[in-house]
Amino acid sequence: MGTVRFGNDHFAAITGYRDYAQGNLTICHVYYVKGLGHNMFSVGQLCDEDLEVAFRLNTCYVQNLEEDDFLTGSRDSNLYIISISEMAASSSGKSKKASLPPKLVPSTESKLELLHMDLCGPMRVASINGRKYILVIVDDYSRYTWVYFLRTKDEAPDMIIDFVTQVQRNLKAPILTIRTDNGTEFKNEKLQTFYAKLGIVHKISIARTPQQNGVVE
Structure with a gap:
């Protein structure tokens, strides 16, 4: 299913994926990489979903185009940590679900419908x-x-x-x-x-x- 490349130029195989649910928060298409010690977010994939990612001295933000905070995290040494469980607990019933694959087949039967x-x-x-x-x-x-x-x-x-x-x-x-x-x-x-x-x-x-x-x- 492909590989993941790390900052030290090492590669690891992607052996599967599934949706990750924590409370009312669901993140779709999460990769499983055998032997990886941390759950990691891909900044490139977030940007491909029209999300904006910003890193500050002690905080990181992932926002949608309406500037609503989708994910937030804090810095721990050289890593920015996002606690999914804490975000799910504080979501107050608001459901956050990652997008589904784009619709490829038209739902209409005539032009301009x-x-x-x-x-x-x-x-x-x-x-x-x-x-x-x-x-x-x-x-x-x-x-x-x-x-x-x-x-x-x-x-x-x-x-x-x-x-x-x-x-x-x-x-x-x-x-x-x-x-x-x-x-x-x-x-x-x-x-x-x-x-x-x-x-x-x-x-x-x-x-x-x-x-x-x-x-x-």
Whole structure:
């Protein structure tokens, strides 16, 4: 199942994996490495899941994109220690579950039946003409993807309205459902009025559920 490489250039074999549950906290796809004396987190894997990892002098933080603390730890000599049992005990019933594999098979049967939308940014470096945000739109059925570059988040509603109007006319098919995250650029009165006029259902995806938002991510 592959190997793990350590800082001293030694390698160890991965012999299996399973979900690790402690109270209300579940971490999926935890590797088992025979002979390893500590349970270790891979910073690279955390970053691949759109989590941010920050190390301070005596503390480390793992946060989601909404800056909610997913994991926290303290420094012990040269190791940063995260106590899963303590975090589970203090979670107050809040369930934290790592993401499932992204959905590979479309759940729709025709084009434009369901569109996934997401907005990325601000990018650290703007484009030549000053655009720092990226609006991504994916058709669930065909996986056809449209990408638009914006200067500010405020441009998103007007861009979405223009896109919906144009794509329905060009493809001669109605948009039935639009799925986005909980961002304010997608949840506003202007868009809700527009959707209601056309009979489009706007659904909000649950955070960190790739079977809902994995397509556009």
